[in-house]
Amino acid sequence: MEAVPSPLPSEFAAYEARIGAIRDAVEEMFGRSAVPCEIVDFSGEWDFSKDCSDWQTVRAPHTCNASDGMSGSMYRGKTYYRKALFVGREQAAIDFVLGFHAAGQASELYVNGHLCSVYPGGYTPNLVDISPYLCQGNNELLIVCDNTPSEERIPVSADFNFNNGLHEKVFLCRVGRASLDPQAYGVDRMHVTPEEVSRQAAAFTVHTAVNNRSGCAIHAAVAVAVYDAQGNAVAGETIPVEVQAHTVQDVSYTGQITEPHLWDGIQDPYRYTVKVALFAPDRVDEQSVCIGFRFFSMDAQQGFLLNGRPYPLRGVALHQDYPGAMSAMTEEQFDADYADLAALGCNFVRLAHYPHDAYAFERCDALGVIVQTEIPWVNHLGPDASDAYFDSIEQNLRSMIRNYYNHPSIVFWGLSNELNGSHWSSGGSPQGGFSAEKAVAWNNAFYAMAKELVPHPLCGLYRPMGRPLTVPSPETGRRISSL
The missing domain is CATH 2.60.40.10 (Immunoglobulins)
Known part of the structure; x- marks a missing residue:
């Protein structure tokens, strides 16, 4: 039976407000700003279960699909990750931000039974201030991961595995009353x-x-x-x-x-x-x-130019997927993949069809491999697509750019892929089929959003199955073809 923690009650919120007021008064008298910030690896010693009864200790990155992801009976459902956090009396002046870089395919975070975050993305970081929900002594953190098929979040269907679990590292940021904000500018905090x-x-x-x-x-x-x-x-x-x-x-x-x-x-x-x-x-x-400082452009005759000279791009599309590990890859497995890319002579990689582990971007930065990263908006956009689906796309796009903004390897930002395709196997037609009109309008909206979030982006979308798609450029009105 699933454990269903209760939502945050109004009495708890009122109590927390009173405690906050008392703490503020103490700080005005004595000052608390000089507590140093500390970011620690919080990936180890998570209790894992599929049913909240049979628990085993695991370390992130972890997915239960490591054993069945290459089979026809891949587990699709909820899983539970539980861990204790002790807050001592001497930590009264410290706030805590929990960051999990990827929790597939959607997640809920509970602290001491109180729901404090719902995140509709399985491949981008989620940073949550858990301080209001903590108490002195032992605290229980519970992350519920869910890879159940859904029409309300991306991806709906695709030709790759939708792995469950904490398939990237987890971090805990302990911050004093003054800190570089861990949420405004993503994981780099700048x-x-x-x-x-x-x-x-x-x-x-x-x-x-x-x-x-x-x-x-x-x-x-x-x-x-x-x-x-x-x-x-x-x-x-x-x-x-x-x-x-x-x-x-x-x-x-x-x-x-x-x-x-x-x-x-x-x-x-x-x-x-x-x-x-x-x-x-x-x-x-x-x-x-x-x-890294670089400048680049695209030219109809010369193709891609890096630092003012033609630079033909030769590479592959690569998934975060490894035998025996699936998406929960180790750094050694990433190194093996990128050694293969180097042996092939690649200078470009499309990290399909979703943002990969931060370590992958770091390797591409260090190796000089130019990257296209992209959000997992694949196959589906129908006339019945909901506001929640739009919000899921927007949240994934904003998080991808905010958190991976500083990587010099990332030159291309992908928006959508093969809209009007489908690998849906749960019956019916998701979102009522395909809407070309909506596809143009939504791609325009997200293209304009990306242009606001990052300077000089090269944004792309991949053709719908079997037909070209053209999108009016927000700047010129000229129609541009899909990649």
């Missing part, structure tokens, strides 16, 4: 935007956000520094900032590097390191990310 890049100069902007969870304003400083591969500082600035109580404040730094060493594909995948540190007044948080 976005590094190339404003204008050439062989002569690279102009860029670093965006981050400071979260003040305390009951009083704080005076802080954000230090941004850019280092080359040899560890030499090449740009940076310290920015003073005042953040009001219970607010998240954006902070940005614009810099320039003259004669930058470009990220130049497999010949020279050179990267810089950007470090952001928060002082309030001591150093309470720090984050670093590797970036």
Whole structure:
């Protein structure tokens, strides 16, 4: 029998509000901002069950489909991952954010029986502030994963496995009252935007956000520094900032590097390191990310150009799928896949049909392999498609771009694939068949959304089965063909 935790009652919310007010008053008297942030691997020692009665200890990445995913009897249903979190008295000034990078194919998160997150995506990170639901002492975390067929989320059907489980790592972020916000700019907690890049100069902007969870304003400083591969500082600035109580404040730094060493594909995948540190007044948080400066374009005669020169793309489509592991791949298995790509002479990979593990993007950055990543909007868009289905596509798109924004390998962002195809086997016609009119309208909407989220994106959609699809360009009105 399934365990059905109760929703958050109004009495609990009122109690939590009173506790929060008391904590704010204490902080105004004594100050609590100088607790350092800590991000820990939380992947080990999860109790796993299909029915909440027979439990076994597993470590993420994990999927129950590792044993049956290549068979005709693949498990489709709910699974349960349970873990204890102890909160000591000395951690009263700490907030907790749980991050699971992929939980297939949809997930619910419960803390001490209270539902605190519902996420309709199986391939993009979900970061949840669980602090309001925690108590001093032992706390029970329960993640319910569900790969039951559904018309309300992507993907509805496809020619690949919809694996269940925590098939990527889990992290726990312990943050003090002042921190770099773990939700505003995704898992890197910053976005590094190339404003204008050439062989002569690279102009860029670093965006981050400071979260003040305390009951009083704080005076802080954000230090941004850019280092080359040899560890030499090449740009940076310290920015003073005042953040009001219970607010998240954006902070940005614009810099320039003259004669930058470009990220130049497999010949020279050179990267810089950007470090952001928060002082309030001591150093309470720090984050670093590797970036690469490059510029690219598409030309009707010359094809794809990287850093101003023709760069023919030769590669493969690759799934996150490995015998005996399925989607819950280890780093060693990823390394084996990318060794095969290198042996084939690939300089491009389409990571089909969904965002892959963060480690895959890191390997492509380091190897100089150009990537197309994409959301798992495959096959289906019918006249009866619901608002929930639209929201599922939007949430996947926003999360994919927000969390994988900084990877220099990602040049192409995929929106949809083979709409009007179907691998549905649960009876009937999902969403009432196919609507070409809706396909054009929704692709236009998500294309415009992607253009707002990331600068200079090359966004694509793949042809519906057996027929071309053209979409009016939001900028020019000219009709552009699907890829």
